[in-house]
Amino acid sequence: MSVVVEQDPALLVVNPRLVPGGQDYHDVTNKISGIIEGEVFKTPMKYWITLSVTGGILVLLGAMLTYLVATGIGVWGNNRPIGWAWDITNFVFWIGIGHAGTLISAILFLFRQKWRTSINRSAEAMTLFAVACAGIFPLFHTGRPWRAYWLFPIWNSDLNLWQNFRSPLIWDVFAVSTYGTVSALFWFTGLIPDLATIRDRATTKVRQWVFGVLALGWRGSARHWRNYEAAYLILAGISTPLVLSVHTIVSFDFAVSVIPGWHTTIFPPYFVAGAIFSGFACVMTLLVIARWSLNLHDLITIKHLENMCKIMLVTGSIVGYAYGTEFFIAWYSGNGYERFTFLNRAFGPYYWAYWTMISCNVLIPQLFWFKRMRTSIPVMFVISITTNIGMWFERFVIIVTSLHRDFLPSSWGYFRPTWVDMCTFTGTIGLFLTLFLLFARFLPMIAMSEVKGVVADEKHKFKGQELVAR
Amino acid sequence: MNTTQGITTSGDFAEIKERLGIGADKVYGVIGAFSEPDELVKAGRKIKEMGYTKLDAMTPFAVHGIDDALGIPYSKIGWIVISIGLCGTATALLLIWWVGAINYPLVIGGKPLFDFTFSIPVTFELTVLFSAFAAVLGMLGLNGLPRLYHPSLRYSHSHRATDDRFLLVIEADDPKFDALQSVEHLKSVGAAAVEVVEG
């Protein structure tokens, strides 16, 4: 019947199919499981080379953190007045990236966006890995990381003191750890049926055992599906506000303070938009690579990517609007400190950071107004990269330029990163990529059960279409 | 695979049965396979009309309509989640209040010892956390997972149920169940590879 479709381009226009190319259930299973079931040693060399590179960077991260803990925060460029610099910049950056995953899964699921199915798995995985990278910084930026457990509401016998629930940092601890946990649950729940699929196809004892355990004895019973779908829907339902809450709370770290440039109510929506923006950019970067390296052209279609471009255009513009509003309010408030802070951002010693941010986040994404740009893989790849750069700079600008010149001119300062700062950040990128590569190789990158669901629906539709056609 | 009076039954599970202590005489049910979800749904509806009540299906993805077709009740998971979620809310508020106002009252930044305003974020997060666990663990619990073994796995093509086949099951404890008839019934609604599966 797929032949019919190929012959009738009109149908493509009327109802372009999300999973084209006559995919049948078994083909889907084969294609996706195939990646995992292939002989480990038969995996293309380029994969191992990439993995060893990222692994090397990961080792660098380990070295930097060891040096940091052994020596003190002094190995970074932080100083007085700039108590936070690259550490928290990186934290917010990674948390931001971690937003698209669950968001794509949850919100798009609630809105029944079928095109989600081909990207949600890797997006969710990306979330987890990004959160892992983010988590490193709040932990290691403390002067005494070995005391970091004091941040959790554990009765510590050392001094019977509790946490201060007025502190945004405590809110952060709860928000980020909750987000990490829930995202993991969400991701794993989604994986269960696929794990079962791989278990049932397993040809080696090892795989049989590993996936047998992971699949928890899933057998696709209708009763199971009933509870499963209900649970998944609920997870999606609570994850959506969760996603929004996490970056809102991260933005409280700044909004709740008294520092000009931080103390502003616009932060929650502004941060969330920024997070989605950067998150989608990162998903896009990864999908483009995955699509190209694993030949998933049929599963990750141009349409998927174009939709993401549209979302980036929207969120990018929201972020740009936020920048403008900030500036306006700073002027409108009549507060001299506020005014100074924002002028200082744009024209002070850190002007270069500010204008990098503006051009990467606001100007460049405007190219997505043009369909040619939205559908050109190279263009969207480059823009996804510049967006990530821009979003990193956004956090740097907010944190460092606000701190380096606050109320008393006597205690103004300037921040210069050290090589340790740089290597630590690079290291987290290594961690992220390593985890992602391992995931891409050893777990189903695309939700088979969901894709099959879409295939089934398509078949229905086209049965209908044929009748009409005849 | 051994044949008795023309009925194919799956076998070779002696030692498994040994281990799991399952009576050799017990029958789990009859299973037949379909290759398209809508066929499964149609068949399911027919079988139900024949008066079967203990039906199940095994599908690679959630097939819409199968629940009504087989008369599978609504999931109770929602109630579990909401109650546990509210426990999360309570936990958070109690923790913040007890810690700040009772156990270790400290004046911090001239703010009250306890106040809803600064309790909101943590309360929300704990509610979500509890709910999420409730949803996942509740789902597994209701599904009786994780489990190591299930009789339906004896069906020769059970592994296709997670790939590209849609299985319809008439369970043995259905009052109307009769191995011979049920096999015929399944065949009649177009099921392929029908087998009586031992329990």
Add this chain to the structure above:
Amino acid sequence: MSLISIKSKTGPKYWRSLDHLADTPEFREWVHREFPVSASEMLDGKSRRTVLKLMAASFGLAGLTACRRPVEHILPNVAGIEDYIPGAQYYYSTAMPLGGQVTGLLIETHDGRPTKVEGNPGHPSSLGAATAIQQASVLGIYDPDRSSKVLEGGKESSFPKFEAAVKALSLADGSGLRFLSGLVMSPSLSALRAQALAKFPKAKWVEYEPVARDNETAGTTLAFGQPLYPHAQYDKAKVVVALDSDFLGLDSTAPLPTKLFSKRRRVHAEEDVDKINRLYAVESQFSLTGANADHRLRLRGSEIPQFAADLATGLGALPGTLVVVGNGSGDKRTKFLGAMIKDLKSAGTEALVVAGARQPASVHALAYLINQSLGSLGTTITFTKPPAEKVDPNALSGLEAFRALAAEMSSGQVSTLVILGGNPAYTSPADLQFAVALSKVTNSIHLGLEDDETAAAAKWHVPEAHYLESWGDTRARSGVAAIQQPMIDPLYGGRTAAEMVALLIDAKDKKAYDIVKNYWLNQWPGAGKDAAAVKEKTWRESLNAGVIASTKTVENIKASVDAKKVAAAVAAEPKPVAAGVEVGFYPSAAAWDGRFANNGWMQEAPDPITKLTWGNAAMISPATARAQNLTDGDIVTLSRGNVKLEAAVMIQPGHADNAASIALGYGRERCGPVGQDVGFNAYLIRTSDAYWFGQGFTIAPTGKTHKHATTQEHGTIGDQGVNAEHQNGRPVVREATLEEYKKHPKFAEEAQEVPALESIYPQVIYDKGYQWGMSIDLTSCTGCNACVVACQSENNIPVVGKDQVMRGREMHWIRMDRYYTGAEDDPTIVEQPVPCMQCENAPCENVCPVAATTHSPEGLNDMAYNRCVGTRYCLNNCPFKVRHFNFLNFHKHDPDVAGLVHNPDVSVRMRGVMEKCTYCVQRIEEARINAKVDGRRAIKDGEIKTACQQTCPADAIVFGNINDPASRVSALKKQERNYAMLAELDIRPRTTYLAKLRNPNPELQA
């Protein structure tokens, strides 16, 4: 104490390991290596860490000696306490001589180790205050780089060997014998000198210090025909004119002038408004006095004599009419002069004109002449005869005597030179070639605290005892004598100058204790059988009080100035040459003449004006910088004749144009690692003919640059006009002129532009018990830094080193903020001490996730170090940035010897935790305990003095219970000028300021 075991067991071992360590090449390499660009805990090459590495080597020594107490009985200042309570602190009186002045001190000791210096209220030149240098002097005693061995030709020797060598000397009539000492302030040493010169009639004794007050005395000789000690009574003066006199800063090593001056800079009541004085300063380098002046005129040092002459002429003190110098009436100098003359005339007997120690005798004489013509001689400035020992004809003092000595030495007439303290090889004027001359002396003996440049050049070096570990006596310029008591036995077995002389002349008493005690017992009259008992009693009383009652101040002398002689002298003064740049020299506020170069606290105490730490610089005015097109940190060559020096320039707004000023005491070549190669050695271009000011220097860029470690962002001028050295229109320091104040008494409150925020929460009410608060009077504060160092000493604040300072990680709990106002070329300066404000609604507390900083019921913003995890969020959220983070383990290499200086009542903070001002909570608790002990009475107002308040020479800081309406602090907070910084944030700081009042001459206001 565990040290005892060190003494018995590990001590000797460490002796060996010291030598071992000191020779390893890696170690040498470490000391000399450059900072790596990257961050690492070793990055501050010549800093504390390195120092402590060295200290570690020598803590065995400390172990040997730390807890030895003097055998002779010293007495606590607190009368009556005979029985010793371990752990409790005791105060012992002593006195510190420096630069020809003496300050009486009380030393806080814990278990036999001095930990903190405070002024002795009973001593006339302290009145309870102490300067930054005096505060820091306690660190010097534990300096592991102090000389600890007798050296012969650089090789280790011993005291017996040295004593034998001295005995072996054949001095005959002493024709080849010369003594070279600093200014002798000790009566008993003078007595020994007399004995010595009696024994060796042909010997000579020369007093020389690179920073002395010779010109002053010469001025009196010129004016009155006899050497006299002038005593400016700043508290009696309504109008003060300082002719290049930095009496609030470097011209006085005693806190007295600030004490007196600030009495007229305190407006707490109606009548004070009329009492407030007016200060005119005429100077080249921006000094503290200039910073506190109501009017400041910048002139090159060499132009000041002419200015003084014009002033005198204008006042009719000198014959002739005032020829207006300068380009017409618009010229600032002329206006200034005119207004000043009127003002002085109207002030009459309440006027005071003082000349700076750097100005020639004639200017001093002129000043006296002017005072005489104003009738203020004897009221605002009095004179006393120098004590007998100082007019001793044998005492050859000053540059000329020193030059003569150098000549004798180089011509080989000196066979034996005894250098009693000091470091002449480093500090002597370049043209005298002292080091060369010294090499011509066969027997040169150097007694010194350090194994320094002179020690290296001398044949013998003998370690000198630190003043805190030696018996001695001092006589202040006012004539009041005080006994120096040792707080501890010499750590490194040093000798005092008196002991050296006694040894040399084989006097009856050889031990410092006997020398001093017997000298004084003989001074006191006493007859009859109980004479001894009476004398003993007097002795004990003198030790208790810290001053010798019987030495009452020498009475004032009525003298009149010989106008003709003065006029002649003035006429004889060389006129300034237009050509070239003038270079002025001044003692460093940190290293003084170089003797404190190895003191970490001083090196890191920011210069009151330039905020420069760890080094000096050639200060030039912005105009000069433009003319020579130089920027901050450019290294230039200052050369004149055959002397030249490479030094980095620093642009100093308000500096005289076409002139440079450079502080002495830096660029030490042979010194402990703290001071080694820090800064630039100005002595290399200081010649005896360009002693304080040198004309006709050329200044040439070298193309090299240098990084200044300033604690306030520096040289950001031009960055969109935004400049960290200005307040950028922010009401941080609020000031007004007296006139404005009379019009709007509430100007300070009105200065707040932004309306105050309002909390959504009810305000916590603090109305129970004690509620601590502080008031800082910006009108009287001079910005002298004493509080900064006092706090460092009291609260065990670490020194972080140059590199860390450049990274903005200095730890001072109270810092001195300095802002320029007005034109870049000729600005005025405001200074503002900033400790923790102890906000009631503290932003730092809200954000701490682990509740490590919370509020005490008494309103203190407490910091629990051992709860802190170091998120630094509190630092970010502190609007005043008074929280300080231990970015590295600044105590990593702390050996016991460094620990000895620590205040045991204050915990030493570890790496990774935040720290900040606590209002000296340990002193609060101590007072609470005392109150309990005396039958649960209430703590009296003024009973608790924070370290900064206690030492403040200007009494600008007042601490107390704001819950008690009768307390001083509450009274001050009721003042109209009272304001809280950033009050608009609704943070309710407990530390508030009294806005600064200036008293400018309406005539000069335009």
